[in-house]
Amino acid sequence: MSLVEAKGLEKHYGDDVVLERLNFSVEPGEFVTVVGASGCGKTTFLKMMLGTESITKGQLRVDDKPIPGEPGPDRGVVFQRYSVFPHLTVLGNTIIAEELSRSRVFGKLFGPGRRKAREAAMERLTQVGLQHALDKYPHELSGGMQQRLAIAQALMMKPRILLLDEPFGALDPGIRQDMHELVGKLWREQKLTIFMITHDIEEAFALGTRVWVFDKWRDDPQAPQAYGATITYDLDVDRNREDAPSQAKKLQEDMHA
Numbered sequence: 001m002s003l004v005e006a007k008g009l010e011k012h013y014g015d016d017v018v019l020e021r022l023n024f025s026v027e028p029g030e031f032v033t034v035v036g037a038s039g040c041g042k043t044t045f046l047k048m049m050l051g052t053e054s055i056t057k058g059q060l061r062v063d064d065k066p067i068p069g070e071p072g073p074d075r076g077v078v079f080q081r082y083s084v085f086p087h088l089t090v091l092g093n094t095i096i097a098e099e100l101s102r103s104r105v106f107g108k109l110f111g112p113g114r115r116k117a118r119e120a121a122m123e124r125l126t127q128v129g130l131q132h133a134l135d136k137y138p139h140e141l142s143g144g145m146q147q148r149l150a151i152a153q154a155l156m157m158k159p160r161i162l163l164l165d166e167p168f169g170a171l172d173p174g175i176r177q178d179m180h181e182l183v184g185k186l187w188r189e190q191k192l193t194i195f196m197i198t199h200d201i202e203e204a205f206a207l208g209t210r211v212w213v214f215d216k217w218r219d220d221p222q223a224p225q226a227y228g229a230t231i232t233y234d235l236d237v238d239r240n241r242e243d244a245p246s247q248a249k250k251l252q253e254d255m256h257a
């Protein structure tokens with residue numbers, strides 16, 4: 001059975017059709033990268049996966065059940081700009097991710113619960129390479145370290161699905177390479193299913209086992225809002241890994257044609 005499935009999925013904002021005719025099945029362990037022009041609906045799609053954006057039409061199912069209309073522990077998310085608490089340390093920020101979701105009433109864990117959360121946080125921070133920065137505050141971290149922290153937070157609840165919205169967009173190329181290695185390692189070790197938006201087609205092919213292009217498949221110049229984007233390319237990179245660079249180049253040319 002597929003892990004995530006969409007049938008005739010659409011998103012409208014009022015009369016503005018942003019996404020239409022989204023049909024796909026994603027199996028556990030796939031790494032889907034999403035590219036497409038600015039404003040074509042990539043983040044909107046990710047938010048529907050997260051449960052913070054409603055579905056206008058069609059179906060979006062996880063494990064053959066409608067996706068819950070709110071974020072849950074099965075889906076972690078990392079955005080381009082890090083979203084951590086500035087007044088908490090690296091360790092505090094990671095523990096609170098667990099506290100907030102496990103202790104909704106008090107927002108705080110006590111005794112053994114807190115000890116367990118601390119151990120889990122240490123494990124996650126070690127996995128993302130932040131074990132030496134536990135007492136630092138976010139403003140003392142580099143951009144790459146901030147994204148490592150955001151990834152550690154997202155992984156605290158052991159999600160099966162990780163949603164990444166241009167997580168490396170603001171980082172220098174050298175740091176991006178380190179982050180690629182980190183995400184690749186976490187994906188393999190934790191057997192995650194990942195959906196990642198990127199503006200960088202080479203990054204999409206380097207990381208993804210499957211590359212999606214979002215684009216409008218029809219357009220009415222008189223009514224530009226009447227039609228939305230859909231998946232116009234669905235490329236399997238896994239079986240053709242050695243072809244990835246040439247596939248990336250070809251797609252880049254097609255998209256700019």
Ligand SMILES: Nc1ncnc2c1ncn2[C@@H]1O[C@H](COP(=O)(O)OP(=O)(O)OP(=O)(O)O)[C@@H](O)[C@H]1O
Nearest residue numbers: 013016018036037038039040041042043044045197
């Ligand atoms: N809450 C909202 N209300 C109305 N329109 C919205 C809302 N959120 C997004 N939109 C519109 O939906 C369209 C798609 O936005 P979205 O952010 O999903 O695009 P994107 O492909 O992620 O863009 P980018 O690559 O620039 O981040 C845009 O036209 C945007 O203005």
